[in-house]
Amino acid sequence: MAGAFHAGTSEPQGIVTQPLLQVQGATIVYETDLARVVAVWRASFDVQRGERLMVLGRSGCGKSTLLKAIGGYLKPSEGVIALEGVPITAPGPDRMVVWQDTDQLLPWKTVRQNVMYPMLLNGVPRAEAHARAQDFIAMVDLERAADHYPHQLSGGMKMRVAVARGLAMRPAILLMDEPFAALDALTRGRLQDELVRLQEETGATVLFVTHDIAEAARLGTRVIVMSPHPGQIKANLDVSRFASREDLAATISGIISDVDEVAA
Amino acid sequence: MNDPGHYIIEDVPPPDLTDTVKPISPLLRLWHNAVFRRMLVILVVALAWEFGARYADSPLLFPTLLDTLAALKDSLNAPYDSLWGYIGESLKSLSLGFVLGTLVASFLTIFAVNTRIGEDFLSTITSAFAPLPAVAIFPLSLMWFGISQESVVFITTWATIFPVAVAVFQGFRGVSQTLRFVGRNFGLKGLSLTARALIPAALPSIMTGLRSGVSNSFRALVALEMVIGAATGAGGLGWFVMSQKQNLEIPAVWAGILCIMVIGLLFEGLFILFERYTIRRWGMLH
Numbered sequence: 001m002a003g004a005f006h007a008g009t010s011e012p013q014g015i016v017t018q019p020l021l022q023v024q025g026a027t028i029v030y031e032t033d034l035a036r037v038v039a040v041w042r043a044s045f046d047v048q049r050g051e052r053l054m055v056l057g058r059s060g061c062g063k064s065t066l067l068k069a070i071g072g073y074l075k076p077s078e079g080v081i082a083l084e085g086v087p088i089t090a091p092g093p094d095r096m097v098v099w100q101d102t103d104q105l106l107p108w109k110t111v112r113q114n115v116m117y118p119m120l121l122n123g124v125p126r127a128e129a130h131a132r133a134q135d136f137i138a139m140v141d142l143e144r145a146a147d148h149y150p151h152q153l154s155g156g157m158k159m160r161v162a163v164a165r166g167l168a169m170r171p172a173i174l175l176m177d178e179p180f181a182a183l184d185a186l187t188r189g190r191l192q193d194e195l196v197r198l199q200e201e202t203g204a205t206v207l208f209v210t211h212d213i214a215e216a217a218r219l220g221t222r223v224i225v226m227s228p229h230p231g232q233i234k235a236n237l238d239v240s241r242f243a244s245r246e247d248l249a250a251t252i253s254g255i256i257s258d259v260d261e262v263a264a
Numbered sequence: 265m266n267d268p269g270h271y272i273i274e275d276v277p278p279p280d281l282t283d284t285v286k287p288i289s290p291l292l293r294l295w296h297n298a299v300f301r302r303m304l305v306i307l308v309v310a311l312a313w314e315f316g317a318r319y320a321d322s323p324l325l326f327p328t329l330l331d332t333l334a335a336l337k338d339s340l341n342a343p344y345d346s347l348w349g350y351i352g353e354s355l356k357s358l359s360l361g362f363v364l365g366t367l368v369a370s371f372l373t374i375f376a377v378n379t380r381i382g383e384d385f386l387s388t389i390t391s392a393f394a395p396l397p398a399v400a401i402f403p404l405s406l407m408w409f410g411i412s413q414e415s416v417v418f419i420t421t422w423a424t425i426f427p428v429a430v431a432v433f434q435g436f437r438g439v440s441q442t443l444r445f446v447g448r449n450f451g452l453k454g455l456s457l458t459a460r461a462l463i464p465a466a467l468p469s470i471m472t473g474l475r476s477g478v479s480n481s482f483r484a485l486v487a488l489e490m491v492i493g494a495a496t497g498a499g500g501l502g503w504f505v506m507s508q509k510q511n512l513e514i515p516a517v518w519a520g521i522l523c524i525m526v527i528g529l530l531f532e533g534l535f536i537l538f539e540r541y542t543i544r545r546w547g548m549l550h
Contacts, residue, residue, distance in 0.1 A: 091448040
């Protein structure tokens, strides 16, 4: 079992192509009024096209910080984060983000307008934006709510809109920051299945941050495990090498308790 | 009944929708209508006024509502020196001051939102000026601008600036980090982020600020017109009320006051109307 995962960058898979996203030795530091905190320490990994990469760790392990740096909201103080070979310097619609908060939709726009808006701001012609919004709203099964305002939707529906908005933009990578953590268990399970289906239909690349082992094991095609203080990558697991999702979850649990022992 | 042994699936037919959702009675529906209820309040107050004044029986000190309305009609229809002129004069000073004040408040807010020292400046200045009624700086404006329209507009501008600046600033501050991140994710930054994300998100506070700006400004204006009109023999509604008192046209004094109140209510109505099609519709105001 130990050979089924390895720390650090993924091994070459035979075909030499540039990874979609490269994180190389990225250290991310943020400063408060009182202290300088190293949130992520020398993280390195690649994301290939079409992957569902899960970044798993306890709260405070720097996984959300890492996502914000890939999103362009934070700059690494050391190392490089590059999308298609180009270092990331600012937020942009090629890395659409789905946040956990239900207030990520613009309350003054309807579901359809919310999905269309980033496209319209970024030069997609109105007719095409409309058609694409229509497709993705249908894919997340919200056609009947298309002209509703966000406050008329449930938490799960809002999350679906955010996913539709992210995917309709056809980003190079979709970043998801614990998107389902605030939802009830039944809704979460449904949205997890939906996400896998949507990702498989569209072939999108997804980086998904979570603190839930079961979620990581259920959704990922690759799982990165992080440990806190400072945030470090401890393992990088290729899901296809595991016999079953249960097997994967058990391995992840093992890694996490090893990490905790070292910390204690 | 479906019974696989270890559990039971209940097989109750769904209810007829007409049984579960019943419309409420028309009378109750009317009672739920805010406009209707407010009209009712006005009606009750009007009746109390009319009969109270009749009971007091002192036309000089307390004219009845009907006498006041008659005086209002006469003043509005007067061929020379009609009340409309006074209303126009007041609205002119008010709207000029409101627009200028809102502009200044916007600059102050932009400064306060973008720099820490700007924030310190705005909070310190507003705390210092909060206890000071706008009319209190009237002597200064008299010295700077003389007895003129400029003096009045200076005061209405002044009275608008701080309530608007404080509320708009609070509104921007209250916009969630997530919404800012979302805006930047779409490629918005600087002014486009402000215009397309922050302003709509802060609209409830902005509306509150504009409202208190208008009423603060209007209050100062009426008081001011009473003072300045005595010197120039001209002015807006404040001067109308004052001059009618000097002529002992008491029902007209009451008509002027009523007119000020109605204008205040109309402003309120405009704000409520605007809110209904914006923040209320978007669920940002309950």
